[in-house]
Amino acid sequence: MSTKATVEKLVSLCKRRGLVFQSSEIYGGIGGFWDYGPLGVELKNNIKQAWWKAVVQERDDVVGQDAAIVMNPTVWKASGHLDTFADPMVDCKECKKRFRADDLTGAVPAGAHGHEAAAKVIRCPECGGELTEPRMFNLMFRTYVGPVENDASTAYLRPETAQGIFVNFANVLTATRKKLPLGIAQIGKAFRNEITPGNFIFRDREFEQMEIEYFVKPGTDEEWHKHWVEERYNWYLGLGLRKENVRVRRLDPEEQAHYAKDTYEVEYLFPMGWSELEGIANRTDFDLRRHAEFSGRELEYFDEESGEHIVPYVIEPSAGVDRLFMAFLVDAYDEEEVRGPSAGSGRGETRVILRLHKDLAPIKVAVLPLSRHEKLVPPAREVWAMVRKHWMSQYDDAQSIGRRYRRQDEVGTPLCVTIDFDTLEDKAVTIRERDSMEQVRVPIAGLVEALRERLEARG
């Protein structure tokens, strides 16, 4: 974690610069829901694209899909969500605050769940008041399909994208004619009626997941599990998260979901402490067997080598886009003392800077005419027209050049291109780099190439 990032600073930066807004803010908001603004949607898309590229595009053993959010409700019976996807909830009789009983750390030993956990909670952690008996609260949002609201029309907003993959396993296998191991990847919204949403976008009621169900032959599952833990850990480092802020933790048996044989978490050191970014579970053949049982369909794979029908095991790397969004911001956030012309001022001043990986930066290039002088506007507009065919870019001519550099640093723009009066003579512009603040002069004719070199260099 950047030592300088706090949740308050991030929330303020995100609102001010159009990354994240409270949902329906003009009506007082609604707990656990957030909107992504013009720059936020870019960062979010870039995270999703980076993930898709790494797990689908660059591999020969993973394909994508996009399933519906509302599914046949039997899916949730088969998956166990209707019966077990619940948290123990307690209310304070005095201050009326509501808590997840298993969240009340200090009062509850790690690994204690449900009634067992709640029973150990004696008093309200806020006011010391007496707590109610715990009630199990199902986290799925309910809705109705069609005009009649009754039990038969009840449906659910999916609490995870995974089940949309399991129910399509046979379809994808047949359509792609792929052999095991085969992964199916999906990005999409998930909904959980969390009892205590919070920590900005860390725990939401509506969020996005990026999940892979990687189907393997039983017996090879442990090896593939290791593979995916390494792959996923390295992906985070490759996108710039600092090593000291990311760790992999193997869950204790009592922390595991009931279907899991073994689970690892990739955790990040958020301002509120180490917390889960992604879970990587060995789900065994639990889901396919349950869906086969409830649907009456055969969800098997014919293994040509052994001549047998098998039910594959599944390794599931499951990450939350919103949590990653927050982690990348926390890690990138920095404040530094700067001076000199590239900083925009001779005086020392503090600049806020998001040192985002260039693949994630919402805006790649900012085009900045030195001033609004009538002679500078046409070449600056021409440069912008050229640049925006290739990258997300912004044109900014308001206020001093120093202020504009500041604004771009604050949202992590890796490169600024400045058009000045010399441009009119030498047909060249200045590229200014975010982190080093170094400036180089390049001819406009070679600008796209020069930007490409800087933005698309690997390593």
Ligand code: ATP
């Ligand atoms: P937690 O223990 O934090 O509630 P979980 O173990 O229930 O999370 P999973 O069911 O494993 O989470 O979901 C996979 C991923 O989806 C998580 O690692 C997280 O990144 C994301 N996720 C889950 N719940 C939420 C939420 N309420 N808000 C934002 N992201 C979430």
